[in-house]
Amino acid sequence: MTLPGVLLLDGAGPEAGLLAAAAAARGHQVHAATTAAGYADYGPELKGLLAGRVVTDFARPDRALDEIASYARRRGVGAVLTVNEYLTELAARLCAELGVPGNDPGRARAARDKAAMAEAFAAAGVRAPYTVLVRDKAGLRSALADPRVGFPCVIKPLSGAGSAGVTVVSGSAGAAAAADAARAAVGMYDVGGNPRVLVQAYAAGTEYSVESLTQDGATTHLAVTRKQVTGGPKRVETGHSLPVSLPPAVEAAVYQEVEAAIRAAGIRHSASHTEVIVGGDGRCAVIEIGARLAAGQIGVLIQHALGIDVWAALLDVALARPAALDPTACGYATVRFVTSPRAGRLTSLCGFPKTGPGVPFVRWRAAIGGTVDEPGANGHRLGSFVVTGPDAAEVEGRADALLRRVRIRVEPAPENTGQVRPARTSAIAP
Ligand SMILES: Nc1ncnc2c1ncn2[C@@H]1O[C@H](COP(=O)(O)OP(=O)(O)OP(=O)(O)O)[C@@H](O)[C@H]1O
Ligand SMILES: [Mg+2]
Structure with a gap:
């Protein structure tokens, strides 16, 4: 019997690579929809296991939909997956077009565009920070004066990701610059020029994410993840750890909001990653939802801490087969992200861990001699490594x-000379 083909929308990145390898290992032909530039960045392993590819332009989603759908029909594709946050709406539309399991295309924008998300959350009664869509200076002034927003507040782009262009603003003095930063953070396939930004009430508390899989509308939560995030105006993730055990009443409240968010975003057949902030009173605010597996190696953490084969599970969900979601291990895992303390040119690196017992995954991605940024977004990470073991305190x-x-x-990079502090070696603690 010929197995259905599996199509990845964008095969870049370690998560997509693991997914492609899992599908190929099960005997599926694996295809990728990619941009020309994106394909050039695929590693030899991924290129080697692809049965085919369709080159398209994700910045023109209607055209991309037609091109990918006709390729998928020709090649017997029976499952469509993406781990690229920017392509989850296109994935939902494509699944509907091909008649394969997927999310509700009519609601999928709510998991991508944060203005649509805020509207969908408000309509569904999901507890989320009060959010105002701002188009111009007058709108910004009136949002800042709105007592439902207050200070501190958060100014963020509509369709950003990776914390790019997100600023916590403590007073009106910094708001205009924060709005400019949000406008400048153009999403991966956006053409730019969007004058609108979001102004959001600040949710105080501890940040977690919930990693879930939904199949036929029934959701299983695989893990709650604690996020390490920098303080200050730019909130950049410095690490993730799982599984976290919340007090039962808090966990129940978090799951209730997450499930409401999943329904509001039309998630029926996919992974989701829901970010929440739990306040001192145990109440939870949903910061955002993504209709995809979490990035930042959270899939690797789940695999090592809980023994769940997330890649196989994602495939099963996409193929409408029962997925094995019960933990087979009760360990703990954490990832640390390495960042540069300042912008400049990276001239040397030492002491970066290698894989070995208890360190199942390492990834260094910055080139020696290349420029690096001070951490202002997740894209400024230089590398990451995962540590796992039976005991949380030891692993941390x-x-x-x-x-x-x-x-x-x-x-100092030549173009930055005079703007950065003189070179010195430093530890890179978050
Ligand atoms: N309303 C809020 N209240 C408190 N903190 C917030 C709020 N919104 C955002 N943050 C902080 O800013 C970070 C980035 O915001 P957000 O998750 O909305 O952006 P993002 O670009 O989608 O990030 P990522 O892709 O890294 O998850 C959050 O992880 C959180 O630390
Ligand atoms: Mg986020």
Whole structure:
């Protein structure tokens, strides 16, 4: 019997690579829809296992939909998956077009465009920070004066990701610059020039994400993840750890909001990653939802801590087969992201961990000699590594110790000379 083909919308990145490898290992032909530039960045392993590809332009989604659908029909594609946040709406539309399991295309924008998300959450009664869509200076002034917003507040782009262009603003003085930063953070396939930004009430508390899989509208939560995030105006993730056990009443409240958010975003057949902030009173605010597996190696954490084969499970969901979601291990895993303390040119690196016992995954992505940024968005990560083991405190301690050993040297880049501090070697603790 010929197995259905599996199509990845964008095969870039470690998560897509693992998914492609899992599908190929099960005997599926794996296809990728990609841009020309995106394909050039695929590694040899991924290129080697692809049965075919369709080159398209994701910035023109209607055309991309037609091109990918006709390719998929020709090649017997029976499952469509993406781990690219920017393509989840296109994935839902494509699934509907092909008649394969997928999310509700009529609601899929709510998991991508944060203005649509805020509207969908408000309509469904999901607890989320009060949000105002601002088009111009007058709109910004009136949003800042709205007592439902207050200070601090958060100014963010509509369709951003990776914390790019998100600023926590403590007073009206910084708001115009924050709005400019949000406008400048153009999404991966956006053409830019969108004058609108979001002004959002600040939710105080501890940040978590909930990793879930929904099949035929029934949701299983795989794990709650604690997020390490920098303080200050730019909130950049420095690590994730799982599984977290919340007090039962808090967990129930979090799951209730997450499930409401999943329904509001039309998630019927896919992974989701829902970010929440739990306040001191145990109440939870949903910051955002993505109709995809979490990025930042959270899939690897789930696999190692809980023994769930998330890649196989994602495939099963996409193919409408029963997915094995019960944990087969009860360990703990954490990832640390390495960032540069300042912008400049990376001249040396030492002490970055290697894979070995308890360190199942490492990824270094910055080139020596290349420019690096101070952490203002997740894209500024230089590398990451995962630590896993049976005991949470030991795993956290080991991850922190490994991070302290990482040394980089960053010199002023020629174009930045005069704007950055002189070169010095520094530890890269978050
Ligand atoms: N309303 C809010 N209240 C408090 N903190 C917030 C709020 N909105 C955003 N943040 C902080 O800013 C970070 C980035 O915001 P958000 O998740 O909306 O952006 P993003 O670009 O989608 O990020 P990512 O893709 O990294 O998840 C959050 O993880 C959180 O730390
Ligand atoms: Mg986020």
